[in-house]
Amino acid sequence: MPQTALAFDADLLRRYDRPGPRYTSYPTAPQFHPGFGEAELRAAAARSNGDPIPRPLSLYVHVPFCHSPCFYCGCNRVITRDPARGEAYLARLRREIALTAPLFDRDRRAVQLHFGGGTPNFLSATQLADLALLLQSRFHFGPAADCDISIELDPRHGRPQDLPVLAEAGFNRVSLGVQDFDPAVQQAVNREQGIEDTAAIIEAARGAGMQSINIDLIYGLPGQCLEGFGRTLEIVTELRPDRLAVYSYAHLPHLFKAQKQIDARLLLDGEAKLALLQLAVERLTAAGYVYIGMDHFALPGDALARARARGDLHRNFMGYTTHADSDLIGLGVSAISHIADTYSQNPRDLPAWEAAIDAGRLPVARGMVLDADDELRADLIQGLMCHGEIPIPALEARHGIAFAEYFAADLARLYPLAEDGLVTIAPDAIRATPRGQLLLRNIAMCFDRYLAPPADAADTRPRYSRAI
Secondary structure: OOOOOOOOOHHHHHHOOOEOOOOOOOOOHHHOEOOOOHHHHHHHHHHHHOOOOOOOEEEEEEEOEEOOOOOOOOOOOEEOOOHHHHHHHHHHHHHHHHHHHHHOOOOOEEEEEEEEEOOHHHOOHHHHHHHHHHHHHHOEEOOHHHOEEEEEEOHHHOOOOHHHHHHHOOOOEEEEEEEOOOHHHHHHOOOOOOHHHHHHHHHHHHHOOOOEEEEEEEEOOOOOOHHHHHHHHHHHHHHOOOEEEEEEOOOOOOOOHHHHHOOHHHOOOHHHHHHHHHHHHHHHHHOOOEEEEOOEEEOOOOHHHHHHHHOOOEEEOOEEEOOOOOEEEEEOOOOEEEEOOEEEEOOOOHHHHHHHHHOOOOOOOEEEEOOHHHHHHHHHHHHHHHHOEEEHHHHHHHHOOOHHHHOHHHHHHHHHHHHOOOEEEOOOEEEEOOOOHHHHHHHHHOOOOOOOOOOOOOOOOOOOOEOO
16 A cells, blocks of 8 residues: 655754755666667657557647746747747647657557646747647547646736637646745745635636646755745645645756856755645645655545545656556657657757758657666565555566665665664564655665766766655
8 A cells, every 4th residue: 555644854954965866767867879760769659669568648738938048947938028939839840740740550549648848828829729639630549537737827927818718628637836935945946936826827727627726846945944934835835736746956057057146145944844744734734734755745535645645646756646657758859658568758959859840850869779778676666656656566576676675775775764663674564654755756766776986977967856
């Protein structure tokens, strides 16, 4: 049974707060290489079609444009206020869809579509609706009740009257960026956003019949304090979204140029940041939210909470999802695909993606084919990140291994975590304890064979965010 209890142990969190992957994939994106290209992606699609029972399809569309930079952001985005750039991007997206859709058998069921960014609603509601309907015409979507069609919205640039337009095109879930309602924090990160605008979009989404509403928050932003973040949590719980993501701010200005605009003197130390996390956990659980895993909370009746309780929650580049074991097709600049036993990524820079589309090529910049060890460890880490446990006999049966022998070195790395009370190790399963639920990344890192940096690595700056 999935582990759902959550305990906040400040001492353990403090000691284990170190950089590590978020494991939206395994192997993680730094392992992708340019030797994987269009031919390899086409071959992967053919293999996936040839499975005895082909997996369903999930689609992700990346819209990179933003009207202004949020200084904390690490997403792939292009700052512009020119709507013509959106039109040009849409024209190329349609061509990418025309190149991609024929790779997959027409009778393969599509179960999920997500628009992310950037700011997807940089495009008009009509443009977004037309694009969603185009995708629904080129891929075989099932009944609306069985599909998730979701979009990230910036309430600062959304209009309540847009929500019925999106709903009419099939959108049934929305995710709203908030981060923090404290005006001083908003000014420090260049994202000033009113409570009323956010509430109006939520009300309109509910009125349009959206099945689920998510709000994103961030703790660790410059200038945050317990009083201000507590007020944000109070407002958000009153708005009562179905889901919440409470992310840790990762200050990596050597990777994300916009973060250089942040006044480092306003950043929180570890103790202050930990106190914000504790406040969020206490307030959200007291308000009736269930901890899903990796920063995510949901109301007990939400589909994510039900999936976790059933044991069929899944995690991919779009975050947590109820659609387990699907092939993921990424469209647009920087988008990542997971087809059969491969990962692939489109170019991260817009001109390279545009050039590939203009040349009539699938825009694959890099990727990798997973070997048997990769697939075994991906299976293990997926179970851990979604359900807080590693089911040993099931893994042995699926992959034909003797667990204790195969993972002897990994278990040696895990034993100190067991001694600290983060996990229990038994013949049938390794389980995260209530104290270990907030440190699932650290547990997973014990089984990551790629994690150790090369001995001669010249750049020692972290590539990953910290665990807390």
